[in-house]
Amino acid sequence: MQADSEEPETMEFDVLIVGGGPAGLSAACRLKQLAAAAGEELSVCVVEKGSEIGAHILAGTVFEPSALAALFPDWQERGAPLQTPVSRDEILLLRDSETASRLPNLLVPKNMHNHGNYVISLGNLCRWLAEQAEALGVEIYPGFTAARTIIEDACVKGVLTGEMGVARDGSHKPGYVPAMALRAPYTLFTEGCRGHLGKQLIAQFKLDEGRDPQHYGIGIKELWDIDPALHEPGLVVHTTGWPLNENDATGGGFLYHAQNNQVYVGLITDLSYSNPHLSPFDEFQRLKHHPRISRYLAGGKRVAYGARALSKGGFNALPKMSFPGGLLLGCDAGTLNSSKIKGSHTAMASGMLGAEAVFEALGNGLKGAEISDFAQRFQASALYRELYAERNFGPAMHKFGNYIGGAIAFFEQNILRGSLPFTLHDRLADHASLKPAAECSRIDYPKPDNRLSFDRLSSVFLSNTNHSEDQPVHLRLSDPQLPITVNLPIYDEPAQRYCPAGVYEVTAADDGSGKQLQINAQNCVHCKTCDIKDPSQNITWVTPEGGDGPNYPNM
Amino acid sequence: MKVLVAVKRVIDYNVKVRVKPDQSGVDLDNVKMAMNPFCEIAVEEAVRLKEKGLASEVIVVSIGTAASQEQIRTALALGADRGLLIETDEEVQPLDAAKLLKAVVEQEQPGLVILGKQSIDSDNNQTGQMLAALTGMGQATFASAVEVTDDRVQVTREVDGGLMTLSLKLPAVITTDLRLNEPRYASLPNIMKAKKKPVAVTTADELGLALSPRLKTLKVEAPEPRKAGIKVADVAALVDKLKNEAKVI
Numbered sequence: 171m172q173a174d175s176e177e178p179e180t181m182e183f184d185v186l187i188v189g190g191g192p193a194g195l196s197a198a199c200r201l202k203q204l205a206a207a208a209g210e211e212l213s214v215c216v217v218e219k220g221s222e223i224g225a226h227i228l229a230g231t232v233f234e235p236s237a238l239a240a241l242f243p244d245w246q247e248r249g250a251p252l253q254t255p256v257s258r259d260e261i262l263l264l265r266d267s268e269t270a271s272r273l274p275n276l277l278v279p280k281n282m283h284n285h286g287n288y289v290i291s292l293g294n295l296c297r298w299l300a301e302q303a304e305a306l307g308v309e310i311y312p313g314f315t316a317a318r319t320i321i322e323d324a325c326v327k328g329v330l331t332g333e334m335g336v337a338r339d340g341s342h343k344p345g346y347v348p349a350m351a352l353r354a355p356y357t358l359f360t361e362g363c364r365g366h367l368g369k370q371l372i373a374q375f376k377l378d379e380g381r382d383p384q385h386y387g388i389g390i391k392e393l394w395d396i397d398p399a400l401h402e403p404g405l406v407v408h409t410t411g412w413p414l415n416e417n418d419a420t421g422g423g424f425l426y427h428a429q430n431n432q433v434y435v436g437l438i439t440d441l442s443y444s445n446p447h448l449s450p451f452d453e454f455q456r457l458k459h460h461p462r463i464s465r466y467l468a469g470g471k472r473v474a475y476g477a478r479a480l481s482k483g484g485f486n487a488l489p490k491m492s493f494p495g496g497l498l499l500g501c502d503a504g505t506l507n508s509s510k511i512k513g514s515h516t517a518m519a520s521g522m523l524g525a526e527a528v529f530e531a532l533g534n535g536l537k538g539a540e541i542s543d544f545a546q547r548f549q550a551s552a553l554y555r556e557l558y559a560e561r562n563f564g565p566a567m568h569k570f571g572n573y574i575g576g577a578i579a580f581f582e583q584n585i586l587r588g589s590l591p592f593t594l595h596d597r598l599a600d601h602a603s604l605k606p607a608a609e610c611s612r613i614d615y616p617k618p619d620n621r622l623s624f625d626r627l628s629s630v631f632l633s634n635t636n637h638s639e640d641q642p643v644h645l646r647l648s649d650p651q652l653p654i655t656v657n658l659p660i661y662d663e664p665a666q667r668y669c670p671a672g673v674y675e676v677t678a679a680d681d682g683s684g685k686q687l688q689i690n691a692q693n694c695v696h697c698k699t700c701d702i703k704d705p706s707q708n709i710t711w712v713t714p715e716g717g718d719g720p721n722y723p724n725m
Numbered sequence: 726m727k728v729l730v731a732v733k734r735v736i737d738y739n740v741k742v743r744v745k746p747d748q749s750g751v752d753l754d755n756v757k758m759a760m761n762p763f764c765e766i767a768v769e770e771a772v773r774l775k776e777k778g779l780a781s782e783v784i785v786v787s788i789g790t791a792a793s794q795e796q797i798r799t800a801l802a803l804g805a806d807r808g809l810l811i812e813t814d815e816e817v818q819p820l821d822a823a824k825l826l827k828a829v830v831e832q833e834q835p836g837l838v839i840l841g842k843q844s845i846d847s848d849n850n851q852t853g854q855m856l857a858a859l860t861g862m863g864q865a866t867f868a869s870a871v872e873v874t875d876d877r878v879q880v881t882r883e884v885d886g887g888l889m890t891l892s893l894k895l896p897a898v899i900t901t902d903l904r905l906n907e908p909r910y911a912s913l914p915n916i917m918k919a920k921k922k923p924v925a926v927t928t929a930d931e932l933g934l935a936l937s938p939r940l941k942t943l944k945v946e947a948p949e950p951r952k953a954g955i956k957v958a959d960v961a962a963l964v965d966k967l968k969n970e971a972k973v974i
Contacts, residue, residue: 309917
C-alpha cells in the first residue's frame with residue numbers, strides 16, 4: 171500500500187471508479203446525471219486497465235435492456251448498439267456427442283425466455299456507454315491500472331495507479347513512470363469477477379463474513395463468420411449436458427446469432443469441477459463438434475477468441491457491498507443472475523444504485539464515511555428482488571419437477587443440476603473441489619481439426635493479447651516451489667489445463683534438476699481462473715502494465 | 726524553430742488484421758486503433774528537440790476522419806503543443822497526403838518536418854519522400870539518429886552494411902526508423918493537460934485542394950496459411966525432399 175520511496179503525485183476527484191465495464195460506466199453516467207439535475211459540479215474519474223474501453227470486456231451476451239432503459243430511457247435514439255432482438259430461443263439437452271433433445275417451451279423456466287432481449291457485444295455497449303459518459307463530463311482513462319488501494323485510518327482513500335516501465339528484474343527502464351495517487355472521498359470498485367483489489371477489500375473488511383463462498387465459472391467464447399444461408403439473426407441456443415457431463419462437470423454452452431452473419435459460440439464450465447484432468451478449453455473445442463452446433467459453424471471462419479471468469483454464487487454468496495470510503499459493485503461483488511445466465515443488466519443496476527447512494531452521501535457532507543444504509547437501499551431495489559427471487563430458483567424447480575412427475579425427472583436431473591450445480595448450501599469453495607489426480611480418470615481430448623476446433627496458442631492469437639515482455643510477471647506465486655512439490659504430484663498441476671491461454675506449462679527445469687512451472691505471462695487474457703481455481707491458492711493475479719492484455723473487438 | 730510532425734491513425738499493432746469477407750478491405754469495425762508506431766517515434770523525437778531547447782513549438786498534423794483527433798490528443802499528451810486535423814472520410818493516398826502536408830508547411834513554415842518512414846496499414850513508405858520533392862526541402866529517410874546544429878541537421882541512417890550520415894540544410898524532411906528512440910508513456914496528468922491544448926480542424930477544401938486518389942483497390946486477400954511441417958527420417962530423406970519436392974537445391 172505504501173509507495174516505494176517518495177510521496178506519489180496526487181490527483182483528487184469527488185468519485186473514483188475502478189474499471190470501465192457496465193457497472194463502472196453506468197455508475198459514472200448516473201453520478202453525472204444526478205449532479206446535472208442538482209446543478210452541481212462533481213468530478214468523476216474512471217480508470218480502466220484495458221488499452222481502450224471494451225478491450226477487456228467479454229460476455230455472451232443476451233442482454234436484457236431494463237437497466238439501460240432506466241439509465242437512458244432514450245437509448246434507441248442515442249444509438250445504443252442493440253441491433254439484434256432475440257427472435258427465437260432453444261434449450262438443448264445434449265445427451266452425447268451426437269444426439270440432443272430440445273426442451274419443450276412449456277418446460278423452459280420463465281427466467282430463461284429471452285423475448286424482448288437482444289444479442290449484443292457487451293464490449294461495444296461499453297464503448298457506447300463510455301461515449302455517453304464522456305459527453306456527460308466523466309473523465310475516462312483507459313490504459314491505467316489501479317494497482318493498489320490507498321487505505322488510511324481503516325478507510326479507502328483511493329488507489330495507486332500501476333507504474334509503467336519497470337523491467338522484469340524490478341529495475342526502472344528509461345521511460346519509467348511512477349505510480350500516481352488518485353484520491354476521492356468515495357471509490358467504487360467495479361473490476362468485474364474476482365477483481366484483484368476487490369478480493370483484497372473483501373478480505374480486509376471481512377465483507378464475506380457469514381456468506382457462502384463465491385462460486386465461479388470460466389466462460390470461453392469465440393466469434394465466427396458463418397455461411398449466410400445458415401444465419402438466423404436473433405436465434406439463441408443454450409445447451410447443457412454433454413460434453414461436461416461425461417466428466418461429472420457442470421455448465422452450459424451457448425450459440426447466439428448476432429448481426430452481419432456472425433455468431434457467438436461459447437461454453438461456461440463451472441469451476442466447482444473435481445477432476446483435475448479436466449480442461450475447460452478442450453471441453454469447449456469438443457462442444458463445437460456436436461452436430462447441433464457444428465451445423466452452424468461448418469464452412470465458417472473463426473474471427474475472435476476470449477475467456478473470462480464469472481461470479482455465479484448469486485444471492486447467498488453476495489458479500490457486503492459497503493465499506494468505509496467505497497462500494498463493491500457489479501461482478502466484483504457478484505451480482506450476476508445465474509438463473510437468467512445474465513449479469514450485464516444487474517451489473518449496470520448495481521452501478522446506478524451505488525451512484526445514487528454515493529451522490530446522496532456527498533450531498534449530506536459525508537467524506538468517505540461508510541454508506542451503511544447501502545444494504546437497505548439494495549434490499550429495496552428491483553435488482554435485489556430479482557436476485558432474491560433467483561435464490562429460490564433451484565428448489566422451486568425441484569418441486570416443479572416432482573409435480574409433473576417421472577417424465578420430467580430426466581430433465582430435472584440433467585437440466586436443473588446441470589445448469590445450477592450450486593445449491594443454497596454450497597459451502598465448498600471452487601479451489602477446494604479438486605480430487606487427487608490419481609483418483610480421477612484421465613481425459614484424452616481429441617486433437618483439434620483446425621476447422622472447428624483449435625489449439626490454445628492459435629486461439630490466444632485471436633484475442634489480440636499483448637504484454638510488453640520486459641516487465642515483472644503479473645502472476646505471482648506465494649511459494650514458487652509449491653507447483654512442483656504439491657500441485658504436480660497430487661493434482662498433475664491443473665493450471666496446465668484450466669488456463670484457457672496456455673500461460674502455465676510444466677517443463678524441464680533450466681538447471682536440469684527436475685521440473686519447473688513456466689509462466690508465459692504475456693499470453694494472459696486476464697480471465698482470473700488461476701487466481702480462483704489453484705488448489706493451493708498460491709497464484710495471485712496482479713495488474714500488469716496499463717494497456718496490456720487482450721484487445722477484444724466486438725466481443 | 727517550429728517542428729511539424731505528421732501522425733496517422735492506424736489499426737493497433739497488437740490486433741490481428743482480418744480481411745472483410747467480401748475482400749473489399751480490412752475489417753476496422755470496433756477494432757482497436759492507435760497512432761502508427763513510426764509516427765509515435767517522430768513525435769518523441771520532436772518533443773526531445775523541444776526539451777533540448779532546439780525547437781520552439783511542436784505542431785502535430787493528421788489527415789483522416791474525426792476519430793483521428795484521438796491520435797492527435799495522444800501526441801499532445803506526449804508533449805506536442807498544438808494539433809491540426811485535416812478532416813476527411815475519404816481514403817488518403819500518399820500523394821494526396823503529401824500535397825496536403827505541403828499546404829500545411831506553407832502555412833506554418835516549420836524548420837523541420839518529421840514523419841514516420843511508413844504507416845503499418847498500407848506500408849507505402851512514400852509520403853515523406855513526396856513531401857520533400859513537392860516542397861523542395863532536403864530529405865533524410867530511415868533516421869536512426871538526429872542532431873540539430875544551427876541551420877543544419879545531421880541524420881544517421883541505417884543502410885545495408887552500415888550507417889550513412891547525411892548533413893542537410895534546414896528546413897528539411899526526416900522520416901523515422903524504429904531505432905531512433907523509444908517513445909515515452911503518456912502520464913495521466915499529461916493526458917489531462919492534452920485535453921486543453923488547441924486542436925484546429927480544417928479540410929482539403931479549405932486548404933484549396935481536392936483529394937484525387939490514383940490507386941484503386943481491386944481485392945484484399947489474407948495470405949495462404951502456412952502448411953504444417955513434417956518430420957523426415959534422416960538427412961538423405963531431407964535432401965531428397967528439398968531436391969525433388971521443394972525443388973530448392
